[in-house]
Amino acid sequence: MPGFLDDLLSNPALTTALWPALVETLLMVGIAGVATVVIGLPLGVVLFVTQPGGMAANRAVSVVLSGIIVNITRSVPYAILMVSLMPFTRFIVGTSIGPLAASVSLTIACVPFFARLVESGLRDVQPGKVDAAHAMGSTRAQTVWKVMLPEAMPSLVASVTTTLVTLIGYSAMAGLIGGGGLGRLAYNYGYQRFQPEVMLVVLVILVLFVQVVQLVGEAVVRRVDHR
Known part of the structure; x- marks a missing residue:
């Protein structure tokens, strides 16, 4: 064990490259999350609201958004989507490498x-409350937002x-x-240079990152849940 710790402390990847990689991962997840x-x-x-039976049911809009755009995008594996979006990413941000460029594909994959998930969450709202809002003269927009x-x-x-946790995993890919970040660090040093200690540290950081996001999310859920 002491020898393993010495290897960790003396590894240049962990002493010089770990912090920039962590910052790049936070940048990717932050930009794409927002x-x-x-x-x-x-x-x-x-x-x-545009689904059949919704407040503003519109079959054409529902088919295009739900059946074509959302379903097709979700069906494409992220690794393939990420590569195929490189020309578009280069057009948007001027480059296809770096955390800012990676944020484009991360956003398109997670939207x-x-x-x-939003659609599913809205289905849980009791219809009686929506009907009561309409009975009091609320417009569709007021019913949705209020x-x-x-x-x-x-x-x-x-x-x-859940989306942030997914983004953390995608950012490593x-x-x-x-794209940079912890995924790049693990690949360059842990895989290509056969340094398993780097891979282990990156794995631990990603697990801790996910746990922190999950705990904070659960705390906020309990705070806003007044049912």
């Missing part, structure tokens, strides 16, 4: 996933937590093709 919520939340609302979203808040927070 973008996913900003885009995915209204998309999930539209998916819910449909999060939108489905009744449905507040009532579904525990589910929405849990959905954000993004590192393999130039």
